[in-house]
Amino acid sequence: MAIYIALGANLGDRRANLIAALEALPPLVRVDAVSSLYESPPQPPSPPPAYLNAAARVETDLDPEALLVHLKRIEHDLGRRPTVRWGPRPIDLDIALYDDRIVDTRDLQVPHPRLDKRAFVLRPLLDLDDDLEHPATGERLIDLLARVGEADLVRVERRGWHERPHSSE
Ligand code: PH2
Ligand code: MG
Ligand code: MG
Secondary structure (H helix, E strand, O other): OOEEEEEEEOOOOHHHHHHHHHHHOOOOEEEEEEOOEEEEOOOOOOOOOOEEEEEEEEEEOOOHHHHHHHHHHHHHHOOOOOOOOOOOOOOEEEEEEEOOOOEEOOOOEEOOOOHHHOHHHHHHHHHHOOOOEOOOOOOEHHHHHHHHOOOOOEEEEOOOHHHOOOOOO
16 A cells, blocks of 8 residues: 545646645655546536546655645645635645555544545546555445546546646647
8 A cells, every 4th residue: 555645626727736736745745656637527516616636646754644734734835725615725635545544533534534435536546556445445446436437527637747838739
């Protein structure tokens, strides 16, 4: 297993926000691999803008709680301010998986509690490792994705997008 961060953005220059977040992770968090970039409507359904989502496989000595603090700091630095639950946001950084650990405190749930219902998290994770399993249930993420379906998800750029200038090929 490894540590996986789910990234999302639906305000401002969404792609630039995701790249800025990836660049803000080191040196405390080293980025090993980044998934393709996906676009999907907000879920549960709410008014646009649509989200861009991706996932990163990372290495860090931070424990889950310290990693969360680091991610919240980056969100804040990129202009995110507290708002209503599931409100639009310039950047969202969630700990999707942390090895096979299960964390369930007031501030942090790992694996991400809605991982099994969200194609926009499952698909990017599976880009990185297609044999991932849910640490709590043992279900394969590929089977969870088949159950929820991915019809709403559009792959807008393939892997390496965060290292390339934007193109509309
Ligand atoms: N994040 C949410 C709520 N809804 N919808 C999509 N498509 N992508 C997201 O990242 C997302 C969402 C709350 O974190
Ligand atoms: Mg989220
Ligand atoms: Mg979040």
